[in-house]
Amino acid sequence: MVSAVRIGIIGDFEPSYHSHFATNAALYDAATRLNVPLMVRWIPTPSLDNADAPKILDSWDGLIAGPGSPYKSFAGMLRGIEFARTRDWPFTGT
Amino acid sequence: MKIADADSAENNSGSSHYVITPLSCSLPDRREGGPKASSEERLKIVPGTRLHSICGSEDDSEQYYCNYGVNEEYEKQFQAAGLHISARGIQGETRAVELPNHRFFIATLFQPQLSSRPEAPHRFWLAFLRAARQFQKARSKRGATRASHSRPRAKAATG
Numbered sequence: 001m002v003s004a005v006r007i008g009i010i011g012d013f014e015p016s017y018h019s020h021f022a023t024n025a026a027l028y029d030a031a032t033r034l035n036v037p038l039m040v041r042w043i044p045t046p047s048l049d050n051a052d053a054p055k056i057l058d059s060w061d062g063l064i065a066g067p068g069s070p071y072k073s074f075a076g077m078l079r080g081i082e083f084a085r086t087r088d089w090p091f092t093g094t
Numbered sequence: 095m096k097i098a099d100a101d102s103a104e105n106n107s108g109s110s111h112y113v114i115t116p117l118s119c120s121l122p123d124r125r126e127g128g129p130k131a132s133s134e135e136r137l138k139i140v141p142g143t144r145l146h147s148i149c150g151s152e153d154d155s156e157q158y159y160c161n162y163g164v165n166e167e168y169e170k171q172f173q174a175a176g177l178h179i180s181a182r183g184i185q186g187e188t189r190a191v192e193l194p195n196h197r198f199f200i201a202t203l204f205q206p207q208l209s210s211r212p213e214a215p216h217r218f219w220l221a222f223l224r225a226a227r228q229f230q231k232a233r234s235k236r237g238a239t240r241a242s243h244s245r246p247r248a249k250a251a252t253g
Contacts, residue, residue, distance in 0.1 A: 003234070005227050019159055019205055026210035030219040036227055061233070062198075062226030067159070067205060070104050085199060090225040093201040094218075 004037040006059065010080040011066025013042040019067040023094070042066065048076035057083045065093030095168070095175045104162055113172075115165040121158060131158035135204070137189050143180035144192055145200055148221040154181070156189075156204035163203050164188040198225035 007027055013020055024040055031038035048056060053076070057063060063084045071077045084091035101107045102114035116130070123133040136155045139146045146152070164172070169188060173179065180200065181190035193199040198221075210216035 003230075005223065005230050007223075007226060019207070022205070022207040022210070025212075026207035026216055026219045027223065029210045029212050029215035030223045032212065033215045033220060034223055034227070036223060038223070061230035062222060064222075065201070069102065069162070074102075074105055085193065085196070088197045090198040090222065090229050091196075091200075092198070092218075092222050094205045094207060 002037055004039040005031070005061050006039045006041075007062045007064065008057065008060035009040065009042045009064045009066045010045060010048065010077055011042055011064075011068055012044055012072045013066070014068065017068055023064065023066060043080070045071040045073040045076035045080075048079045049073045053079045054083055057089070060089075062090040064091070067094060095171050097171070102162060103165075111168075113165050113168045114162050116161055117163045129159060129161040131160050131163075131203070133158065135183060135189075137181050137183050137204070139181050139190075140179060143178055144194075144198070145180035145190055145202075148217055150217075156202075156206060157208035158204050159208065160203060160205075164191075197229060198222065 009023060011020070015021065027038060027040050043056065057080060063080060065077060065081055081091070081093070083089065097111045097113070099109040100111045100113045101109035103112040103116060104114065120130040121133045121135050124130065125132040134155055134157050136153070139149050139152050139154050141152060166187065169179070172191065176193060177191045178194050179188050179190070180192045181202070183189050189204060190200060190202040192201070206216040206218035210219055
Protein backbone atom coordinates (compact mmCIF):
# COMPACT_ATOMS: atom_id res chain seq x y z
CA MET A 1 0.00 0.00 0.00
CA VAL A 2 1.22 3.48 -0.80
CA SER A 3 1.39 5.55 2.34
CA ALA A 4 -0.19 8.98 2.32
CA VAL A 5 1.90 12.06 1.72
CA ARG A 6 1.73 13.99 4.96
CA ILE A 7 1.41 17.75 4.73
CA GLY A 8 1.58 19.86 7.88
CA ILE A 9 0.18 23.36 7.73
CA ILE A 10 1.70 25.56 10.40
CA GLY A 11 -1.01 27.95 11.50
CA ASP A 12 -4.01 28.45 13.69
CA PHE A 13 -6.92 26.99 11.79
CA GLU A 14 -10.16 28.95 11.72
CA PRO A 15 -12.91 27.20 9.77
CA SER A 16 -14.48 30.56 8.92
CA TYR A 17 -11.35 31.85 7.13
CA HIS A 18 -11.78 31.31 3.45
CA SER A 19 -7.98 31.19 2.91
CA HIS A 20 -7.67 28.34 5.40
CA PHE A 21 -10.42 26.31 3.87
CA ALA A 22 -9.02 27.05 0.39
CA THR A 23 -5.54 25.84 1.40
CA ASN A 24 -6.89 22.45 2.42
CA ALA A 25 -9.08 22.27 -0.67
CA ALA A 26 -6.25 23.18 -3.08
CA LEU A 27 -4.05 20.43 -1.63
CA TYR A 28 -6.79 17.87 -2.13
CA ASP A 29 -7.44 19.17 -5.67
CA ALA A 30 -3.78 18.54 -6.47
CA ALA A 31 -3.65 15.16 -4.71
CA THR A 32 -6.68 13.93 -6.63
CA ARG A 33 -5.12 14.99 -9.93
CA LEU A 34 -1.80 13.31 -9.07
CA ASN A 35 -3.57 10.29 -7.64
CA VAL A 36 -1.61 10.64 -4.40
CA PRO A 37 -3.13 9.65 -1.05
CA LEU A 38 -2.90 12.75 1.11
CA MET A 39 -3.12 13.58 4.77
CA VAL A 40 -3.37 17.23 5.80
CA ARG A 41 -3.26 18.51 9.36
CA TRP A 42 -2.83 21.96 10.86
CA ILE A 43 -0.05 22.42 13.40
CA PRO A 44 -0.99 25.15 15.89
CA THR A 45 1.78 27.74 16.18
CA PRO A 46 1.97 27.64 20.03
CA SER A 47 2.77 23.90 19.83
CA LEU A 48 6.05 24.75 18.07
CA ASP A 49 7.30 27.34 20.50
CA ASN A 50 9.47 24.90 22.44
CA ALA A 51 12.44 22.56 22.04
CA ASP A 52 10.22 19.70 20.83
CA ALA A 53 9.38 21.54 17.61
CA PRO A 54 11.81 19.53 15.41
CA LYS A 55 10.29 16.27 16.66
CA ILE A 56 6.81 17.45 15.67
CA LEU A 57 7.92 18.83 12.30
CA ASP A 58 10.01 15.80 11.38
CA SER A 59 6.92 13.64 10.87
CA TRP A 60 5.68 15.66 7.86
CA ASP A 61 6.73 15.26 4.24
CA GLY A 62 5.99 18.89 3.43
CA LEU A 63 5.39 22.00 5.50
CA ILE A 64 3.29 25.05 4.76
CA ALA A 65 3.24 28.36 6.58
CA GLY A 66 -0.50 28.88 6.57
CA PRO A 67 -2.10 32.23 5.88
CA GLY A 68 -3.74 34.20 8.64
CA SER A 69 -1.26 36.35 10.54
CA PRO A 70 -0.95 37.56 13.21
CA TYR A 71 -0.31 34.08 14.53
CA LYS A 72 -0.97 32.95 18.08
CA SER A 73 2.75 32.30 18.37
CA PHE A 74 5.01 34.17 15.97
CA ALA A 75 8.00 32.39 17.57
CA GLY A 76 6.40 29.01 16.83
CA MET A 77 5.86 30.00 13.21
CA LEU A 78 9.47 31.13 12.89
CA ARG A 79 10.72 27.85 14.35
CA GLY A 80 8.69 25.99 11.74
CA ILE A 81 10.07 28.04 8.87
CA GLU A 82 13.60 27.77 10.21
CA PHE A 83 13.29 23.99 10.43
CA ALA A 84 12.21 23.79 6.78
CA ARG A 85 14.89 26.22 5.64
CA THR A 86 17.85 24.70 7.45
CA ARG A 87 16.90 21.03 6.99
CA ASP A 88 15.90 21.21 3.35
CA TRP A 89 12.26 20.26 3.92
CA PRO A 90 9.73 20.98 1.15
CA PHE A 91 8.18 24.27 2.21
CA THR A 92 5.93 27.02 1.05
CA GLY A 93 4.16 29.96 2.59
CA THR A 94 1.32 31.57 0.68
CA MET B 95 19.76 38.45 7.36
CA LYS B 96 21.42 38.74 10.74
CA ILE B 97 18.97 41.35 11.95
CA ALA B 98 18.19 40.18 15.45
CA ASP B 99 15.01 42.18 15.94
CA ALA B 100 13.65 41.84 12.42
CA ASP B 101 9.88 41.69 12.72
CA SER B 102 6.60 42.26 10.97
CA ALA B 103 4.97 45.62 11.65
CA GLU B 104 1.79 43.67 12.30
CA ASN B 105 3.26 42.39 15.57
CA ASN B 106 3.74 45.91 16.89
CA SER B 107 6.85 44.95 18.80
CA GLY B 108 8.54 48.33 18.61
CA SER B 109 11.35 46.75 16.58
CA SER B 110 13.49 49.15 14.59
CA HIS B 111 13.55 46.68 11.69
CA TYR B 112 10.13 45.97 10.29
CA VAL B 113 10.97 43.88 7.26
CA ILE B 114 7.27 43.23 6.65
CA THR B 115 5.14 46.37 6.47
CA PRO B 116 1.63 47.35 5.37
CA LEU B 117 1.22 47.37 1.60
CA SER B 118 1.62 50.89 0.33
CA CYS B 119 -0.92 50.52 -2.45
CA SER B 120 -4.24 48.76 -2.59
CA LEU B 121 -4.84 46.53 -5.56
CA PRO B 122 -7.52 47.74 -7.89
CA ASP B 123 -10.85 45.95 -7.55
CA ARG B 124 -10.29 45.60 -3.83
CA ARG B 125 -13.22 43.79 -2.27
CA GLU B 126 -15.46 45.87 -0.06
CA GLY B 127 -14.39 45.35 3.56
CA GLY B 128 -11.51 43.14 2.39
CA PRO B 129 -7.79 43.70 2.94
CA LYS B 130 -5.77 46.02 0.72
CA ALA B 131 -4.91 43.22 -1.61
CA SER B 132 -8.07 41.21 -2.08
CA SER B 133 -8.36 40.74 -5.79
CA GLU B 134 -6.46 39.47 -8.76
CA GLU B 135 -3.19 41.04 -9.87
CA ARG B 136 -1.08 40.57 -12.93
CA LEU B 137 2.52 39.83 -12.11
CA LYS B 138 5.84 39.01 -13.69
CA ILE B 139 7.53 35.75 -12.86
CA VAL B 140 11.32 36.05 -12.96
CA PRO B 141 12.89 33.72 -15.55
CA GLY B 142 15.36 31.20 -14.21
CA THR B 143 13.52 30.77 -10.90
CA ARG B 144 11.79 27.63 -9.72
CA LEU B 145 8.52 29.53 -9.69
CA HIS B 146 9.04 30.25 -13.37
CA SER B 147 9.62 26.59 -14.10
CA ILE B 148 6.35 25.84 -12.29
CA CYS B 149 4.30 28.55 -13.97
CA GLY B 150 5.90 28.10 -17.36
CA SER B 151 5.74 31.76 -18.36
CA GLU B 152 6.65 35.27 -17.29
CA ASP B 153 3.09 36.52 -17.28
CA ASP B 154 0.84 35.34 -14.55
CA SER B 155 -2.19 36.50 -12.68
CA GLU B 156 -2.95 35.49 -9.11
CA GLN B 157 -5.41 36.08 -6.28
CA TYR B 158 -4.46 37.98 -3.13
CA TYR B 159 -5.90 38.36 0.33
CA CYS B 160 -3.48 40.35 2.45
CA ASN B 161 -2.56 43.67 3.99
CA TYR B 162 1.18 43.31 4.48
CA GLY B 163 4.17 42.72 2.25
CA VAL B 164 7.95 42.89 1.99
CA ASN B 165 9.38 46.23 3.06
CA GLU B 166 11.21 47.20 -0.12
CA GLU B 167 13.89 48.98 1.92
CA TYR B 168 15.15 45.54 2.89
CA GLU B 169 15.00 44.01 -0.55
CA LYS B 170 18.78 44.10 -1.03
CA GLN B 171 19.37 42.53 2.38
CA PHE B 172 16.92 39.74 1.62
CA GLN B 173 18.80 39.09 -1.58
CA ALA B 174 22.20 39.26 0.11
CA ALA B 175 20.96 36.62 2.56
CA GLY B 176 20.32 34.26 -0.36
CA LEU B 177 16.64 34.77 -1.13
CA HIS B 178 15.87 35.22 -4.81
CA ILE B 179 12.93 37.30 -5.87
CA SER B 180 10.81 35.11 -8.08
CA ALA B 181 7.81 37.34 -8.83
CA ARG B 182 7.15 41.06 -8.99
CA GLY B 183 4.01 43.15 -9.17
CA ILE B 184 3.33 45.72 -11.85
CA GLN B 185 5.24 48.40 -9.91
CA GLY B 186 8.15 46.04 -9.24
CA GLU B 187 7.00 45.09 -5.73
CA THR B 188 8.25 41.78 -4.33
CA ARG B 189 5.47 39.22 -4.68
CA ALA B 190 7.34 35.93 -4.25
CA VAL B 191 10.74 34.80 -2.99
CA GLU B 192 12.56 31.49 -3.04
CA LEU B 193 15.76 29.79 -1.95
CA PRO B 194 17.63 28.53 -5.00
CA ASN B 195 19.64 25.74 -3.39
CA HIS B 196 16.75 24.25 -1.51
CA ARG B 197 14.57 21.25 -2.31
CA PHE B 198 11.47 23.50 -2.41
CA PHE B 199 11.26 26.78 -0.56
CA ILE B 200 8.94 29.37 -2.09
CA ALA B 201 6.98 32.04 -0.28
CA THR B 202 4.34 34.07 -2.05
CA LEU B 203 2.25 37.09 -1.20
CA PHE B 204 -0.48 35.82 -3.48
CA GLN B 205 -2.49 32.74 -2.62
CA PRO B 206 -2.60 30.19 -5.40
CA GLN B 207 -5.06 28.20 -3.30
CA LEU B 208 -7.70 30.86 -3.96
CA SER B 209 -7.82 30.02 -7.65
CA SER B 210 -7.46 26.25 -7.44
CA ARG B 211 -10.50 24.25 -8.46
CA PRO B 212 -11.17 20.51 -8.27
CA GLU B 213 -11.34 20.35 -12.07
CA ALA B 214 -8.32 22.67 -12.44
CA PRO B 215 -5.84 22.18 -9.58
CA HIS B 216 -3.35 25.05 -9.37
CA ARG B 217 0.05 24.13 -10.83
CA PHE B 218 1.77 25.60 -7.80
CA TRP B 219 0.15 23.05 -5.50
CA LEU B 220 0.77 20.25 -7.98
CA ALA B 221 4.48 21.16 -7.88
CA PHE B 222 4.56 21.40 -4.10
CA LEU B 223 2.83 18.06 -3.66
CA ARG B 224 5.19 16.41 -6.17
CA ALA B 225 8.15 17.74 -4.18
CA ALA B 226 6.67 16.42 -0.93
CA ARG B 227 5.98 13.02 -2.47
CA GLN B 228 9.54 12.77 -3.79
CA PHE B 229 10.87 13.74 -0.40
CA GLN B 230 8.65 11.13 1.27
CA LYS B 231 9.96 8.44 -1.08
CA ALA B 232 13.57 9.44 -0.46
CA ARG B 233 13.02 9.41 3.28
CA SER B 234 11.20 6.08 3.35
CA LYS B 235 14.11 4.51 1.44
CA ARG B 236 16.51 5.79 4.06
CA GLY B 237 14.09 4.70 6.79
CA ALA B 238 13.83 1.18 5.32
CA THR B 239 17.61 0.84 5.40
CA ARG B 240 17.64 1.92 9.02
CA ALA B 241 14.80 -0.44 9.92
CA SER B 242 16.54 -3.48 8.42
CA HIS B 243 19.67 -2.68 10.41
CA SER B 244 17.78 -2.34 13.64
CA ARG B 245 15.54 -5.36 13.22
CA PRO B 246 17.67 -7.91 15.12
CA ARG B 247 17.93 -5.55 18.03
CA ALA B 248 14.19 -4.96 18.03
CA LYS B 249 13.63 -8.73 18.06
CA ALA B 250 15.93 -9.22 20.96
CA ALA B 251 14.13 -6.51 22.85
CA THR B 252 10.70 -8.08 22.42
CA GLY B 253 11.88 -11.70 22.74
